[in-house]
Amino acid sequence: MSVSCSILIPAHNEVGYIEPCLEALLASDATGARVEVIVMANGCTDATVQVARSFAGRFATKGWPLSVLNLEAGGKMAALNAGDRTAVHGARIYVDADVVVTPPLIAQLAQVLDTEEVRYASGSPVVQAAGSAFTRAYARFWASLPFCTHGVPGFGVFAVNRAARQRWGAFPDIISDDTFVRLSFTPSERHRVPATYSWPMIEGMAALIKVRRRQDIGVAEVKTEFPELWDNHDPVPEDAKPVWKLALQAPLGFVAFAIVALAVRLPHRSQERWARGR
Template sequence: ATETGGKLNALQLGDDAARADIRIYLDADVSVSRALIPAIIAALETEAPRYASGTPEIAPAQSPVTRAYARFWQKLPFVSNGVPGFGLFAVNAPGRARWQAWPDIISDDTFARLNFAPSERVRVPETYRWPMIEGLSGLIRVRRRQDRGVKEIGEKFPGLLKNADPAASSGTGKLKAILRDPLGFVVYGFIALCVRLPGGKGDWARGR
């Protein structure tokens, strides 16, 4: 136990205690494949600053809403082709030197990722499994918090926005995704709409 609670304080305490050059930040409810950690270490064994993560898999959901949302969400280019790092990300020593102490922010994974240009991020094919929150209200609450976290970084660290991921996809690509999974798109779009409606502060909740 520590006098100061919170995830960011825990990350800082871990960094202060760590002696290895490579730092792997892993959420408690994430499970990794046997080959993932060696693959990440190999990807980060360079003198150049690097950020790395594995290939995410969403754990099987119980609620129909979460299943539909997750199914469509996993097809988004940010998730399917990028290096999102939700639940698990890692940096080498030159990469960790990009910032000092962890700032008091909502989205630590977004902050870490945006300290690196897209060309400095490495996605290894080995997988890890990440659970998504169940149910409509939970998804809305978490998505609202996620959006607030991205907005906060833009306000506090505007210089990091230059490292934002490239534009997601073309209109044709989006249309194909919708046609492949119209129900998933409806659920995803409905939640995105609800997030933008006034009201609701979105208390902290696990998942995205």
């Protein structure tokens, strides 16, 4: 058995990304329970709304009704809150619009969430980088860090059951939704399923710096506004390789990673809170 769930997809100008995301969901294995899909198109100036709605018939045939919310204002947290207000099922699976799930992922998440115990869950991320050599080197090194290889990182996809969703109310107006939600649960409450999903690394050094800066600001924001959550970090696993060993194994990746990390600390102009570096 598995639990009925609502799949929530915040989307801001996602033409070219939302199509493979929805195609992958259409190819997902049956869960054995009811599923609905909600796309929260927020502040879109492209054809995201029309493209997403064009999938409605195929999702109806699958038995997973698709609805598209056309929200005038941009902002991921507001979009997530709008999706939560619309969702009919207690279990929620939050999927970024540029993520591509593998067929077993949704069913495995729904099965893990089928309990009255508090459960947070995610899949096993596969970081994709198809651009420049710099981006590929950075992505390989980043994906080898303990945060990605151990625990339940939850970037791009995270899920909670009804009991877990009661852990917080509305999404707060912060940058890092995945960090806030993940740290709202203890390591023993977080579960990683074996099914994978593809998460795209943004392209180019300038874009990597921009996004890394936003990530750092987002994490600091959670630490400042919700300090009680900070104890819920995963402990460093005993079998995790130290950074110096990873650097020896992938020196080019380490150099790329270090360049971005150092550049983030340089003076910079303020940027849009919700801008994406791609």
